[in-house]
Amino acid sequence: MRHAHPVAVVRAAEAAVMARLPAGTLMQRAAAALAAVAGRLLRRRVGRVYGARVGILVGSGDNGGDALFAGARLARAGARVVAVPLGARVHAGGRDALTDAGGSFGSAADLADVDLVLDGIVGIGGRPGLRPEAVAALRRVPADATVVAVDVPSGVDPDTGEVCGTAVRADVTVTFGAFKPGLLIDPGAEHAGRIEYVDIGLGPFLPTPWLTVLDDEDLPARLPRLARTADKYQRGVLGVVAGSPRYTGAAVLTVGGALRTGIGMVRFVGAAEPADRVRARWPEAVVTVLPDDARDVAAAGRVQAWVVGPGLEPDDVGHALVAQVLAMPVPVVVDAGGLAVLAADRSLLDGRRAPTVLTPHAGELARLLRMPPGGRRDIEEHRLAFARRAADEFGATVLLKGTTTCVASPSGLVRVNPTGTPVLATAGSGDVLSGVIGALLAGGLSAFDAASVGAYLHGLAAQLVSGPAGRPISATDLWAALPDAIPGRPDSREW
Numbered sequence: 001m002r003h004a005h006p007v008a009v010v011r012a013a014e015a016a017v018m019a020r021l022p023a024g025t026l027m028q029r030a031a032a033a034l035a036a037v038a039g040r041l042l043r044r045r046v047g048r049v050y051g052a053r054v055g056i057l058v059g060s061g062d063n064g065g066d067a068l069f070a071g072a073r074l075a076r077a078g079a080r081v082v083a084v085p086l087g088a089r090v091h092a093g094g095r096d097a098l099t100d101a102g103g104s105f106g107s108a109a110d111l112a113d114v115d116l117v118l119d120g121i122v123g124i125g126g127r128p129g130l131r132p133e134a135v136a137a138l139r140r141v142p143a144d145a146t147v148v149a150v151d152v153p154s155g156v157d158p159d160t161g162e163v164c165g166t167a168v169r170a171d172v173t174v175t176f177g178a179f180k181p182g183l184l185i186d187p188g189a190e191h192a193g194r195i196e197y198v199d200i201g202l203g204p205f206l207p208t209p210w211l212t213v214l215d216d217e218d219l220p221a222r223l224p225r226l227a228r229t230a231d232k233y234q235r236g237v238l239g240v241v242a243g244s245p246r247y248t249g250a251a252v253l254t255v256g257g258a259l260r261t262g263i264g265m266v267r268f269v270g271a272a273e274p275a276d277r278v279r280a281r282w283p284e285a286v287v288t289v290l291p292d293d294a295r296d297v298a299a300a301g302r303v304q305a306w307v308v309g310p311g312l313e314p315d316d317v318g319h320a321l322v323a324q325v326l327a328m329p330v331p332v333v334v335d336a337g338g339l340a341v342l343a344a345d346r347s348l349l350d351g352r353r354a355p356t357v358l359t360p361h362a363g364e365l366a367r368l369l370r371m372p373p374g375g376r377r378d379i380e381e382h383r384l385a386f387a388r389r390a391a392d393e394f395g396a397t398v399l400l401k402g403t404t405t406c407v408a409s410p411s412g413l414v415r416v417n418p419t420g421t422p423v424l425a426t427a428g429s430g431d432v433l434s435g436v437i438g439a440l441l442a443g444g445l446s447a448f449d450a451a452s453v454g455a456y457l458h459g460l461a462a463q464l465v466s467g468p469a470g471r472p473i474s475a476t477d478l479w480a481a482l483p484d485a486i487p488g489r490p491d492s493r494e495w
């Protein structure tokens, strides 16, 4: 599992480590690793370091210092290194090291033919946005040069991923001591490119992280355990309240997402039209058709978790359905039309003790939070902050969909999903996701695990069907790929 720490935490850990080490040790560790990555990239690009052309964009702080010391190492290996100062001063030790090693200082015009650029304009000490001289220098960097950001791409807010104005777009970001949240969340994540993490020894001084990213190896231990003796009821039963006479497909997609994630049974509860569609496509689902006034959802039978909302209309019937489901003392996923009902009547969450997972995209969250027009854009630019705020305000686990899906728990933890792909931006893919999360909840996962593991599997399934070329997919393609996205469970050996 990767984890990230905000700047204030990284600074405190750095101070604690620096107090125990000779001055400059951390910067040398950072510079050595940075030079190693740059050397590798140069060998891949031009076959060697000797004679390769390297430009360094140097700001006035220690980020520039890292870049200059790394540049000195590359110059000693024979690279032709030119540094372009962009601030009021440059790191003195780094300046001397570079010139001693045979590197030089020049102007932005000297960047015209570089193979690789080190972005040492600002790191964790920078405010978002770049000054005009930095923007002008970036324009002189050849479009095909390899760009390596030092610690963070300059212009990206390391704590939030926010970008205001121009920011460096890196091929690789070499980050020191800890991932910063802004490297993992768009738009910052997109600017960071591939991230190379360098351990400079901060580990013992970092607190338990509140922001994490699941990796492949984290999955098996986080999936519902499939005990040898479990019957279908013990394995988990999910209730799905979805679809309306107008939107019938959402019900089919949600039930399919749940069944293909692995579950004991799905009980579908809804209006006659979606119920017919579900019966026809998923004969394994147990279907209950509700009367027109939508009374008595609970009479459908016992379940361990509910999904409510895909394809529901936020009318009186929708309200009655969401109210009944949220009144039951089991975990509930609220999606789509269910979120619209909640936005209009937040009191439906009053007194609820069992876990709730809300799965809005930015527009739905703006309505839930009753933001003024433009709220959606605000949320997209500050995804982390709004996901956490909503989790706190609603006392629910909030999965904010988007370019980087963030899952926030009411206790302040966040998981950022690494498997998202733009091919998932297609109608119905959210309905499948709610079924996946519902199945994991019914299987006994916590709300936070169910939402974050669900997002992970959903993204991986999309990647599997769409392939490395990113072939277009439709939501129903995810059904077939879900079983392949689910790794072996730890106790599968029992079989």
Ligand SMILES: NC(=O)C1=CN([C@@H]2O[C@H](COP(=O)(O)OP(=O)(O)OC[C@H]3O[C@@H](n4cnc5c(N)ncnc54)[C@H](O)[C@@H]3O)[C@@H](O)[C@H]2O)[C@@H](O)CC1
Pocket (backbone or CB within 6 Å): 014, 015, 018, 026, 027, 028, 030, 059, 060, 061, 062, 063, 064, 066, 087, 121, 122, 123, 124, 125, 126, 127, 128, 129, 130, 131, 134, 150, 151, 152, 176, 200
């Ligand atoms: N503190 C440490 O222990 C270590 C720090 N390291 C490096 O040091 C960096 C932090 O260094 P600093 O604290 O000196 O801060 P930075 O170098 O990140 O930036 C601060 C400097 O940039 C200027 N600045 C701020 N915002 C700007 C903007 N938008 N445009 C242009 N200039 C701007 C400031 O006036 C200041 O001079 C890290 O990101 C990392 O690269 C590494 O050497 C590892 C060890």
Ligand SMILES: [K+]
Pocket (backbone or CB within 6 Å): 063, 119, 120, 121, 122, 123, 149, 150, 151, 152, 153, 154
């Ligand atoms: K930088």
